[in-house]
Amino acid sequence: MALEIFSYAFMQKxxxxxxxxxxxxxxxxxxxxxxxxxxxxxALSHMAFGGISVGLFSGIYPLWTAYAVSILGALGMTKxxxxxxxxxxxxxxxxxxSGFGIGVLLISATGGFSVDLFSFLFGxxxxxxxxxxxxxxxxSFGVIGSIVVLRKQLLHFTFDEEQARVSGxxxxxxxxxxxxxxxxxxxxxxxxxxxLLISALIVLPNITSMMYGRGFxxxxxxxxxxxxxxxxxxxxxxxxxxxxxxxxxxxxxVAILVGTIxxxxxxxxxxxxxxxxxx
Amino acid sequence: MKPLQVSNxxxxxxGTTAIDxxxxxxxxxDLLGIVGPNGAGKTTLFRAILGLxxxxxxxxxxxxxxxxxxxxxxxxxxVSQKVNFEPNFPxxxxxxxxxxxxxxxxxxxxxxxxxxxxxxxxxxxxKLDKDHSKVIEALKxxxxxxxxxxxxxxxxxxxxxxxxxxxxxVKDPVLLILDEPVTGVDVETQNKFYNVIKKINEENKIxxxxxxxxxxxxxxxxxxxxxxxxxxxxxxxKEEFFSNEDLLKTYTESAMQMHMHxx
Numbered sequence: 001m002a003l004e005i006f007s008y009a010f011m012q013k014x015x016x017x018x019x020x021x022x023x024x025x026x027x028x029x030x031x032x033x034x035x036x037x038x039x040x041x042x043a044l045s046h047m048a049f050g051g052i053s054v055g056l057f058s059g060i061y062p063l064w065t066a067y068a069v070s071i072l073g074a075l076g077m078t079k080x081x082x083x084x085x086x087x088x089x090x091x092x093x094x095x096x097x098s099g100f101g102i103g104v105l106l107i108s109a110t111g112g113f114s115v116d117l118f119s120f121l122f123g124x125x126x127x128x129x130x131x132x133x134x135x136x137x138x139x140s141f142g143v144i145g146s147i148v149v150l151r152k153q154l155l156h157f158t159f160d161e162e163q164a165r166v167s168g169x170x171x172x173x174x175x176x177x178x179x180x181x182x183x184x185x186x187x188x189x190x191x192x193x194x195x196l197l198i199s200a201l202i203v204l205p206n207i208t209s210m211m212y213g214r215g216f217x218x219x220x221x222x223x224x225x226x227x228x229x230x231x232x233x234x235x236x237x238x239x240x241x242x243x244x245x246x247x248x249x250x251x252x253x254v255a256i257l258v259g260t261i262x263x264x265x266x267x268x269x270x271x272x273x274x275x276x277x278x279x
Numbered sequence: 280m281k282p283l284q285v286s287n288x289x290x291x292x293x294g295t296t297a298i299d300x301x302x303x304x305x306x307x308x309d310l311l312g313i314v315g316p317n318g319a320g321k322t323t324l325f326r327a328i329l330g331l332x333x334x335x336x337x338x339x340x341x342x343x344x345x346x347x348x349x350x351x352x353x354x355x356x357x358v359s360q361k362v363n364f365e366p367n368f369p370x371x372x373x374x375x376x377x378x379x380x381x382x383x384x385x386x387x388x389x390x391x392x393x394x395x396x397x398x399x400x401x402x403x404x405x406k407l408d409k410d411h412s413k414v415i416e417a418l419k420x421x422x423x424x425x426x427x428x429x430x431x432x433x434x435x436x437x438x439x440x441x442x443x444x445x446x447x448x449v450k451d452p453v454l455l456i457l458d459e460p461v462t463g464v465d466v467e468t469q470n471k472f473y474n475v476i477k478k479i480n481e482e483n484k485i486x487x488x489x490x491x492x493x494x495x496x497x498x499x500x501x502x503x504x505x506x507x508x509x510x511x512x513x514x515x516x517k518e519e520f521f522s523n524e525d526l527l528k529t530y531t532e533s534a535m536q537m538h539m540h541x542x
Contacts, residue, residue: 168352
């Protein structure tokens with residue numbers, strides 16, 4: 001009886017696609033958090049909201065316009081940031097509000113909020129059709145593949161961009177590649193928890209795993225574990241208690257983080273890794 | 280082919296001239312000590328050599344100039360005064376050192392120049408192998424092999440600097456550029472580091488350009504000396520520099536002045 005939920009096709013699709021999303025979000029999130037781009041996911045997903053509204057307005061499939069608008073926006077922002085020296089957090093704010101602004105504007109022009117829009121805002125992991133699932137799995141393989149191929153470059157560039165550059169890495173190019181992979185990851189992952197909660201999957205499992213992990217590989221694996229666990233248990237809980245899966249998933253990642261902090265504080269799981277200031 | 284040729288290099292920014300028509304050469308196997316007070320432009324010069332700073336004039340490494348991405352950068356070791364990284368970065372000491380092995384793909388583009396630098400592509404390819412023993416070997420050189428599994432944020436400032444030296448050494452560089460690498464490091468570590476410099480220059484025949492305030496160390500280790508403060512005042516054999524009373528006096532005075540100024 002406990003396993004009956006696994007016999008539903010929508011559940012199977014949700015759990016498989018959700019786990020794939022959990023993996024790419026935590027993987028990409030490690031680099032985003034360490035580069036102090038934690039809210040980049042938020043900015044991209046708000047841009048995606050603008051993109052979706054363009055789709056709804058023009059009659060093009062909203063997901064495609066979401067990809068186009070957020071990736072173009074993010075690339076533009078990277079370029080702008082380089083040439084105007086706008087700081088990272090301010091750049092994120094610009095991206096976030098301009099994306100959401102376009103969205104609100106176009107949606108009011110199209111005649112208000114629809115069911116489609118709600119599923120983008122709050123996620124709709126249990127409403128996937130076969131095409132959605134194929135797309136999510138294909139993108140996930142692509143993202144994982146690119147990160148595996150570029151892992152050394154990305155690690156060095158995340159650790160210290162200037163050092164990476166002096167080692168001969170073309171960091172300008174890598175920056176653009178990085179932004180595109182991040183953009184694709186975020187837009188694909190919106191289906192799971194929605195535009196408004198995407199940062200949770202990108203940021204929280206990574207902050208938690210950095211408290212446990214020793215090396216980089218170790219940290220990435222822990223983060224993926226936390227992420228997949230949160231998604232799977234969140235979906236199952238939401239089924240039994242009739243809750244929104246996105247909310248359940250996000251609150252589980254929050255609970256794991258808070259639990260870790262409390263446990264560290266009371267010395268239950270060893271002392272926290274001391275934060276050392278660079279001279 | 281000379282590892283480094285700097286000809287008539289001028290660097291200005293924000294309306295001031297940081298480097299004024301500096302020229303010097305570095306021969307293969309040299310250990311060149313660059314001395315000069317704080318603010319003399321040593322770091323700026325290094326940044327220009329590494330493609331991080333615009334300049335006028337010519338800077339060639341192994342006979343080739345590229346003002347942004349020199350094809351031999353993957354084979355050039357660089358240790359800066361300080362590295363800006365997230366102190367809580369989840370990487371172990373060996374993971375950080377292994378970053379020095381990057382990147383083989385980029386290096387392939389410069390394979391013609393490798394020959395001038397004394398390498399064949401096969402040698403380099405073997406060298407860039409993802410071999411863990413190479414990392415441990417580099418950590419042994421700086422006496423940190425027992426720390427290989429420590430998280431980078433858990434070690435002291437002096438140890439950290441040695442990790443970055445290992446990261447520069449792991450690639451077995453054709454040229455090593457050290458920008459006051461032991462500033463703020465305790466005396467014992469400094470001495471260990473000086474031994475390392477001597478060893479890799481003499482045994483591994485690595486050409487080294489090294490800026491330092493420590494005249495005594497330069498007198499002991501370098502074979503050639505360059506003295507600069509915006510302009511180049513001297514470039515030549517170490518003995519010549521240290522027997523030139525006027526030059527030493529001028530250097531000491533300007534260094535003192537800067538020192539007073541900074542306190």
